[in-house]
Amino acid sequence: MATRSVSQSGDPVEVHQRPWLTTRRVIIIVSTIVFLALFGIPLLNVGYKMVETPSLFLQQVVTGLTKGTYLAIIALGYTLVYGIIELINFAHGEVYMMGAFFSLSLIGLFGLSGESSALALTFGLVGIMICTMTFTAVLNASIERFAYRPLRNAPRLAPLISAIGVSFMLQNVGILWGDHNLWDNLADWTGIDRLTRIGDAMGSNMVAPKSFPSLLPNRQVPFIPDSWFTFTWKSLLVVVVSLSLLGALYAFVRFTKLGKAMRATAQDRDASRLMGINVDLTISLTFLIGGALGGAAGMLVGLYTGTAVFNMGFTAGLLAFTAAVLGGIGNILGSALGGLLIGLLLALSDQYLGSRWSNAVIFAILVLILVFRPTGLLGEEGGQKA
Amino acid sequence: MxxxxxxxxxxxxxxxxxxxxxxxxxxxxxxxxxxxxxxxxxxxxxxxxxxxxxxxxxxxxxxxxxxxxxxxxxxxxISQSPEGRHIFPNLTVRENLEMGAFTRNDKQGIEEDMERAFNLFPRLRERSSQRGGTLSGGEQQMLAIGRALMARPxxxxxxxxxxxxxxxxxxxxxxxxxxxxxxxxxxxxxxxxxxxxxxxxxxxxxxxxxxxxxxxxxxxxxxxxxxxxxxxxxx
Structure with missing residues (x-):
């Protein structure tokens, strides 16, 4: 024990000869042996499979990274909010789900389908994305205003529980939203017949997954030969939109006056007030941005996977939150990196180990990384924020 | 007053x-x-x-x-340089000063005051792109005072x-x-x-x-x- 305390405190006064075989090293060696004994052969097998058909491996890498880009966008929502008020916004996954539902409703309302003209689709989808992002931005900021702000000086558990509560409430809203009877009745009361179209888009079963019409071209992009790997216009769109959002956010936080005020507020709230920064507004702004990103991700995922379901926010939220922690929560680039990594791991593990193992693999790797870098991959000592 | x-x-x-x-x-x-x-x-x-x-x-x-x-x-x-300096550790020196002028919109005036702060505290000019948290205690104090002056109080x-x-x-x-x-x-x-x-x-x-x-x-x-x-x- 004595040697351990010396090595940890790093106190130069107490330096004396340390035995090579410290407790820590023993633990590492033993656990490595146990790990290899248990998983060595399966791992070799996986490695062999990866090399055996490189095209399949490459395909999974591409699929994983595509998935990773939208996970990254969701992860940013967690990381921004955590950076500024040190709250894990458990409702963020549900904001993302609401984004998917809202965009599906608008798609139904405007009657966009695979048969619509390219022009109508382009403008329709861009318009719907803007509406969706506005909707989820306002939703997220309202959640902060009514569920978190009143608890700002309460013990830290209080807003956390409040967040979990909001998350469940929104899941129920998702169930109600998916009930076509609701929309039919609304259409009757208001006399707006168009509302029944939303009901049609939701299908007959309120809790069942909703299907998005296939609006994005599912053809191979021309500049990548089929023989390498499949990469469709749909995937390209997801990647391009996600990366642009990420880039825009990074530039905003890094270079604009408001972005700097966000970082300042994250680092020292009282000092920010002394600078004349309206802290409440800045926090609202953060939730607006996080919500907009979540909504965009919801719509992208809906279009990409073709489905939306009321509890989609839980699974995706968990993965995205993990991504944020993995990369260093509070750090924008770290969270984006974490998202890409998780997407990659997910795809590879789905392919080579079977999807039922994927969560175990992801969290095992998370634990492993946190043991060696407790602040995440890009997180800094004391936690760099936003 | x-x-x-x-x-x-x-x-x-x-x-x-x-x-x-x-x-x-x-x-x-x-x-x-x-x-x-x-x-x-x-x-x-x-x-x-x-x-x-x-x-x-x-x-x-x-x-x-x-x-x-x-x-x-x-x-x-009225602006304040608070006890314990409270500079923003992850913003650069220049960004810290910019935050001091948060309430102002006169770009040119801000630039002039930035110059004035750098003239008062030449050390800050040398370190203008360094993060606030990496400064020494004395430099942080200079930054805190310079930042408070940026509001042109x-x-x-x-x-x-x-x-x-x-x-x-x-x-x-x-x-x-x-x-x-x-x-x-x-x-x-x-x-x-x-x-x-x-x-x-x-x-x-x-x-x-x-x-x-x-x-x-x-x-x-x-x-x-x-x-x-x-x-x-x-x-």
Whole structure:
């Protein structure tokens, strides 16, 4: 024990000869042996499979990274909010789900389908994305205003529980939203017949997954030969939109006056007030941005996977939150990196180990990384924020 | 210019300021001296609106400012360099200074004041793209003062600018404070280093457990037996 305390405190006064075989090293060696004994052969097998058909491996890498880009966008929502008020916004996954539902409703309302003209689709989808992002931005900021702000000086558990509560409430809203009877009745009361179209888009079963019409071209992009790997216009769109959002956010936080005020507020709230920064507004702004990103991700995922379901926010939220922690929560680039990594791991593990193992693999790797870098991959000592 | 009338400030149930009244005239350096916990910093926080008073009035140029949110008080022309410096550790020196000018929109004026801050503290210019958290204590203090000046305040509140600094730096900081005052900024200076504070101030107040026990010109305070014993270490 004595040697351990010396090595940890790093106190130069107490330096004396340390035995090579410290407790820590023993633990590492033993656990490595146990790990290899248990998983060595399966791992070799996986490695062999990866090399055996490189095209399949490459395909999974591409699929994983595509998935990773939208996970990254969701992860940013967690990381921004955590950076500024040190709250894990458990409702963020549900904001993302609401984004998917809202965009599906608008798609139904405007009657966009695979048969619509390219022009109508382009403008329709861009318009719907803007509406969706506005909707989820306002939703997220309202959640902060009514569920978190009143608890700002309460013990830290209080807003956390409040967040979990909001998350469940929104899941129920998702169930109600998916009930076509609701929309039919609304259409009757208001006399707006168009509302029944939303009901049609939701299908007959309120809790069942909703299907998005296939609006994005599912053809191979021309500049990548089929023989390498499949990469469709749909995937390209997801990647391009996600990366642009990420880039825009990074530039905003890094270079604009408001972005700097966000970082300042994250680092020292009282000092920010002394600078004349309206802290409440800045926090609202953060939730607006996080919500907009979540909504965009919801719509992208809906279009990409073709489905939306009321509890989609839980699974995706968990993965995205993990991504944020993995990369260093509070750090924008770290969270984006974490998202890409998780997407990659997910795809590879789905392919080579079977999807039922994927969560175990992801969290095992998370634990492993946190043991060696407790602040995440890009997180800094004391936690760099936003 | 600034007037406090019977100010009572609380932290929860703790009665931190028990009826403080004081005034600062245009162009003065006024210092608050007192022991730890006497309420010096609380007085500044009350003026800035961070801990608003429960009773009493704060008047700035005859306008009542207690009750105005902290972020709007800066716009009126009062800025503060807080105790413990509180610079933003992950913003660069330049970004820290920019934050000081957050309420202003005159790009050119901000650029001029940035230049002025760099001229006052040449060390900051050398380190302008370095992160605030990597500066030494003295440099951080310079940054905190420079940042407060970026609001182009008419009234500057300085909380313990000499804390934790080497004696050479203390002299330098106080010289600069005097310099800022001569350029037309009124200053309220909170200090534990009473000797230094009284040497540059025009007037001073002595605080003891939330109350003002003495108010006089700086010279008179320096000669006061009680002050000498308690704060100047002269027997």
């Amino acid at each position: 600034l007037q406090l009338n019977d100010i009572h400030t609380y932290y929860g149930n703790i009665h931190a300021l028990k009826g403080i009244s004081l005034h600062i005239d245009q162009g003065e350096i006024v210092t608050l001296i007192g022991a730890n916990g006497a309420g010096k910093s609380t007085t500044l926080r009350t003026i800035s609106g961070i801990t608003p008073p429960r009773r009493g009035r704060v008047l700035f140029e005859d306008q009542e400012i207690n009750g105005i949110p902290a972020h709007n008080i800066v716009k009126l022309g 008419r009234m500057l509140l300085l909380d313990e600018p000499s804390m934790g600094l080497a004696p050479v730096l203390v002299d330098q900081i106080f010289e600069i404070v005097q310099n800022i005052n001569e350029q037309g900024t009124t200053i309220l200076l909170v200090e534990q280093n009473a000797l230094m504070a009284l040497s540059i101030a025009h007037r001073g107040y002595v605080l003891q457990t939330g109350e003002i026990v003495l108010a006089d010109s700086a010279a008179a305070l320096r000669d006061n037996e009680m002050v000498q014993k308690a704060y100047l270490g002269i027997e």
